[in-house]
Amino acid sequence: MTAVAEGWTPILPYAILAGGALAVFLAASLTKGRPSRVFAPISLLCALGAGLAALCAAPQAGIFAGTLDAGPFARFYQILTCGLTAGAILLLGGYSRRRGFERDELYALTLLAALGMCLLTAAVDWVILFLGLEMLSISLYVIIAAHKDAPQAAEAALKYFVLGAVASSFLLFGIALVYAATGETGVAESLRDAAQHGMEGIALLGFSCILVGLGFKISLAPFHLWTPDVYQGAPAPVTAFLSTGSKVAVFAALLRMALSESPLFARMDPVLWTLAALTMTAAPLGAMTQPSVKRMLAYSSAGHMGYLFMALLAAPIAGPGPIMFYSAVYGIMDMGAFGALSTLSPLDRDADDIMDFRGMGFDRPYAAGALALCLLTLAGLPPTAGFTGKFFLFESALSAGYVWLAVIGVISAIISVYYYLRVLAAMYMRAPEWAPARESAPGSYAVLALACAGALALGLLPAPVLSVMAASAPFTP
């Protein structure tokens, strides 16, 4: 029987996030609806507090309350998601205050979304996994529609809701079938002995439905068409939070499933292979001739999920190290990219078309510099973290023998370099189209600085992060 984590320390991060949300609502009621600047600091404090709690709490290799993993694997992802949430809150603060849609619900729901992510990454039981995912999704549906004046925010929220709800129902039905086939509600146990009870067919159908549901969330190939629309419609900081937080958390859950030595994965290998290959070819196809930078970044995030999925295939053999490292790198670079985008955008609408970026390079040196560095990281060029991340991913894929998948990945990476450089070329090699609005949001510059520092640090000195992950590799199943 797996060890049971004693004491209440593992619950601390969740409690801080939940308490934070309530505190924000309480503060809102005290200030009786007048727009006040107190919400941002509170929520930021809670997010960072939760991250710190996860960092300081000594990781016990055990299960908390039968449903939550208190081991290093969950702890790593909690620190990462809390960090990304803090970044998102910082970006959101400056962005929403200047455009007049700063509301307490915005911050509270962000914290709840973070809580959902933590639950999702730490869930050992299907129930908690589903609840975490739902809490994350519901909060995101509302946050995307938060900016009333943005014409397309409503459309993005609606699309995300309709598709997200259908995906959740697929996921739920999949869980039902897997439970029916094995009688286990534990994620790892149910997948491991899926074939013991002679109902392997049902388990396979169930796992397919789960794959479709989660595939939507991390925008794998056939289900990725929503990503560009939602990323373009939603306000830039929200997109930052949506693209980094939710995808990293969902992928953590998928990683947990992959590491459960389940026979299903072996049976599903050709399907997973095709999904990874399809994603890695669909992403560059979508992004290559894309006039809109946000849509390009959306397709590129789908592409990066394709690389991660390739490494997921190799996870049972090569271990979770590379995926966890690349999740951190992906989170940093996407947060940096969308953060820089939100800083560079004028007040009336988000800087989206590539024409808006002309001549930015030298007029807005810091913000454009951050965007340039994040794009280089996305392209996977040394000395940024993108390179070391991609290196580890391909290393794990090749060591597991997926040579042709790695070749497809490399070709997709080559094409991806083109559409990242197109933005760089527009920024630095063309005359500016219009006078850029002066932006002085200290919060967002802090995030950009952290993102750039993270990208370079992980690029040059990945060893410390890797050693943390090596420690977390033998996590409790």
Added chain:
Amino acid sequence: MIVPLEHILLLAFILFLMGAVCALARRNLVMILLGLEVMLNAAGIAFVGASLRWMEMDGQAFVLFIMGVAAAEIAVGLALLVYCWRRSGSLDVNVFSRLKG
């Protein structure tokens, strides 16, 4: 002795697919949400059947949670529906297709 688990799962599967087809085919947002409810309900049936098969109450506990989640989801969904209906005046899901390409 009641029916074999297989039949219960088939019933759930058919119901699930009917809900899915409705969500996919109908253009009216309300009907899509209804289809969604049917899909969630189908999952509930599968859970209850499975919990009977394994003589465990996990499945039934799951059903309770499903209902909670469904309620929350529908609340937000309908709020969003009304919010979009107010802005666009129509319930057709494809009226919003400015974001494309």
Added chain:
Amino acid sequence: MTLYGAIFYLLAAIILAATALALTRRALMHAVVYLVNAFFATAMLFYLLGAPLPAAFEVIIYAGAIMVLFLFIIMLMGVKDGRDMDAKKALAVWLPPVFLGAATLAAGWVLITAPAGAKEALPMARATPAELGRFVFDRYWLGVEAVSFLLFAGLAGALFLGKSGDEAGKTAKDGQGGAA
């Protein structure tokens, strides 16, 4: 084919019929009412399968709360029929989903019925509400907490969208979107 088996197939037939009717109605009100019937039949099915508490909740939450919410919203918007079921495009609109649904059904059917594990009939059993309650709070207390926060988030979200809806009224129709 025991008595209970017969009851099961009867209930299954009722559920399928009611749902099919509900999902193909032009009028939203008719659809909701049919669906309520389907949920009643599902509740009875739950009871049959030894899950009295979920059966009760099915009636209270699904049929009671959610369907009533639907009715309320439909009446609020005063929309009569779905207006999307016009005949001429029906085939083009319905064919792909139905075809895909049928294909998935076929594949799923084979997958479900192929293995031998799920063939023998299930014994009668019942989980009394007291046992289920104690089990839920013993095993899934964290889940309950999570659902509570989930509902709280749903509540906050719905209020947020609803509340500022009227101010946004003046900006209604601006996001007119493409072809009506």
Added chain:
Amino acid sequence: MNAFPLLSTLIFLPLLGALATVLLSRSPALCRAAALGTALAELLLAACAIPLAADPGTILAENAAWIPSFGIRYALAMDGLSGLLVLMTAFLGVLAVLTSFKEITKRPGAYYAFLLAVETSACGVFLAKDLFLFYLFWEVQLVPMFFLIGVWGHEDRRKAALKFFLFSIAGGMLMLLAVIGAWLAQPEGARTFSLAALMAAPAAPHVQNWLFAAFFLAFAVKMPIVPVHTWLPDAHTQAPTAGSVILAGVLLKTGAYGLIRLAFPLFPDAAALSVPLLFVLGLAGLYHASLCALAQTDAKRLVAYSSVAHMALIVIGVAAWNAVSLSGAMLQMINHALTTGGLFIMIGMLSRRSGSRELASFGGVWKRSPVLGAFFLFFCMASAGLPGLNNFVSELLTLVGTWTGHPGVAAAAFAGAVLTLTYVLKLAQGTLFGTPAATQPEQWPDAEPLELCVLSPLAASILYLGFAPQAVLDMLRGPVSDFLPRIPQLFQ
């Protein structure tokens, strides 16, 4: 192992200089001073590193753990060849900075930063002794070059910069897979990226073929070897003068250096198999590039094709794989950098005066500026391989060495010398002689002092390497004797 981390400072000094120029970008004069200071300091450092690298006694190396879980170490070492190439990079760096004083007016701070960054990456490539570190520096050199061509280039700069980047990154990414493949080919336990270990235990022959192919493609794109060379003329014509000098003088050499130090020793069996292909590509490159050069109307494109032809000789020299041809090929790497660098600097000066790079816009330069004309004729003759100047020595060594093993190839390459002369004389004819073109402005100053102090050291170094290359050849003897036995099939 001396205490002072000489090699790391050699690599990262230009980077510090780059940061300095960015910080000082407010006043152009300070930028220029900082850039020149750094470049000169780097040259000085490289110069005093050469005697250390030359005598076999001292071993210049550095080694530190970097990513232990993958066996990656921050390993540097300098032997004869890399010492020379670093010295050449520093020398060309100084010249590039000097030529940019007059030419670059828009945002000098960023410009010098990128110029010095390219220098850093090049020194990194030459000194890296760990395959991962080599690959990291190999990829890093693309970004600053992309900006140099893209921001400060001429009319069609964006397309040329993108084309340059994509060609190199395509080769680079495939090489990434090969790097991992080489690492995985090692036994499970002792996997490391150190070049020495990888060379000691090469992979199984059939695996080697794939890995060698990927490595060779990446180096072929960078050298460039014929079929994948079409990015070079565009990059050269659009790049600023200093960009062209660094591109031709340094970046092309990283390709050749990679081929000699990495591709051949790491995969000996595959390399032995590929020798006929290399000969075919070398000869095709020599003839194709020479013929294309003859047909050019743009001076810089002509010189770009000429450098493709010169690099083809290196390919032939390496493929012959014997003591004479290999030392000839290595010497050719240095000679080509100096002569082509000189030609590009001269064309930069002339096009700044005449306003365009077309040969038609030059003409009668000897009449209007005899000193410039003399220098231009000097560099043309050096490029044509006139004995007494540097190219002759390396071309003779390369082809005499190739003759001992493959007479047919050497004969064809010797005949190439005639083609070389035809397009060099066309360049000289179009520029120096005849009557000045009508489009030329009246004001046509002869060589300014700044230009003189760029051209004279270059001419002096060419003459020195032409008449007394023995000092350089002695330095190359160590690496040559180290490389040759690594491929038993080729080296009897």
Added chain:
Amino acid sequence: MQANLSLLLALPLFGALVLALLGRRLSRPMVERLACAAIIAAFIAALTALAGAWGETRLVPLFPWFSAGGFSASMDVLYDPLSGIMAVMVTFVSAIIHIHSVGYMRGDESYARYFCYLNLFVFFMLVITLADNLAFLFLGWEGVGFCSYALIGFWFADAERTLAGRKAFVMTRIGDVGFLIAMALFFATLGTLSLSGIIASVSALSVGTATALGLLLLWAAVGKSAQLPLLVWLPDAMAGPTPVSALIHAATMVTAGVYLLMRLFPVLALSQAALAAVGAVGAVTALFASFSALGQRDIKRILAWSTISQVGYMFLGIAAGDLCGGMFHLLAHAFFKSLLFMGAGCVIQALHEEHDIFRMGSRVRTAMPPVFLLFFLGALALAAVPPASGYFSKGRILYATLSHGGGLFTLYWAMGSLAAILTALYTFRLVFVAFFGDPAFPPKTWDIEPLPRFMIHVLWPLGALALLAGGLNLPGNFSGAEWLSHALRTVPGADAEFHGVSELAVSLADAGFCAVGLFLAWMLYGPRTAPGRRGPADPERFAHRMLRSGFGLDALYRKTVLTPFLALSGFMRRVVDEGAVDAAFMSQGVLWARTSMAARRLATGRTSTYLLTFLLGLAAICAVLLAKGA
């Protein structure tokens, strides 16, 4: 000895460097004095070196150039009588030409550049003469090629002249490829490039290799000495100043090829085929060039074609194994041909750049008798009129060819003799038309440009030598001491004895040929014949057009080699490089862009389409599972 030799080499180089760096600052007389002094000093050094090391062969290392992995090229000097005498000749003739140039170039303002190139040329020529290592020799070999390119195109304003320079450089470079390959072959077979080393281990060469090396060296010599088939560049090279033609295209550069063959004669001697080939080239070129000289109207072109023909004789001499005869003719030819060129230069300047001999008439003879006398002495030597030097040197070669025996060499002798007749014919045609009677066509101006005295009088030593140089190697029947052959006997391969055919008969035959040529010239172009008939034959007649254009060789090369080559390079650029290779990569990009455009149409923005992907995905996954599973 080493000091002498390094001085001999250093002086011209030092002169050239000083002129190159400081030339523009020094005054005109200073430049002229410096240039001439350098060469005269070099001449003295050559003389003292010759006296000092009389008859011995010394290997003097000067400077270790470079060596890598078994291949070594060092700047050493192989000083033996052959190179000693050659060095003296080169420096002597150069000195006189330098002094003459001072006068000739008095009107030209870029004198510094001219004298710098001239000094540089002398340095490179001395390198060829003295070099032991073939690579060092090649340094000189290409150096003279570059200097001839620079000097032919000296007046660079006129594009026509620079093109002639370029043609010369490219053609000689085609020849040099042979030299490079020969060097590679030497290294491959004997492992060394030093002449002494090669000659020492020449027996190790197989006949096949020797033939190959012989042919390669022949090809190099043909390129440099403008023999068939690479001779079209020399007539065009007359575009340069006349002293340049005198120095480069008469005395020194064109003989460099002959000198190389002499130096490596032991290698040639191994293979009869190689010698026969050298002979063939020599004989045919001699005949071909003498015919072409007949058809020329420009005084310098006549002399150019005559040089080609005389060098053909030297080739013949070597082929016949008579190294000493070849050297004798080389020396004699150097003296009288440079004299003729400088004489022609004076005539041209006097008649205000008049090149066409049919417009000259007797004006120069009457106005400047010394010029005519000097020219006449040179002409006598050229036409091999006894007792001039040409008679003995050419006679010696014809004698050697005839006595070599074998059908082939007798044929060569016959061709040589016919060429001797033609030589006398075109020489006296030149003398009669250019100096006697009135001009067939009205000249542009009638007045005579006065020339500086020293320019003419410096030529007297050459005039004397043209007449008396025969004494250098008087054959036995003229009670000659054959001084030259004794001097060269220690040179490997130069000690061949010839007897078989009586020497007297051959020398009488030579005198006869010269007489026949003179008679024909008198009949056709003599001062007595009527001016009308004496004019140039009808230029359009096929024979004359063929002669004038050197049997149309130049047009042939232009049509069969040059134009197709340029067309090929244009084709390679447009079609192969930009059309095929570049387009292949660019079309990849376009292909990807087009598929991307198509793929983006998939994202219609309609939620219903996106919903479809769910069931589509599930159906596909189940289908794959069933296909794989079942």
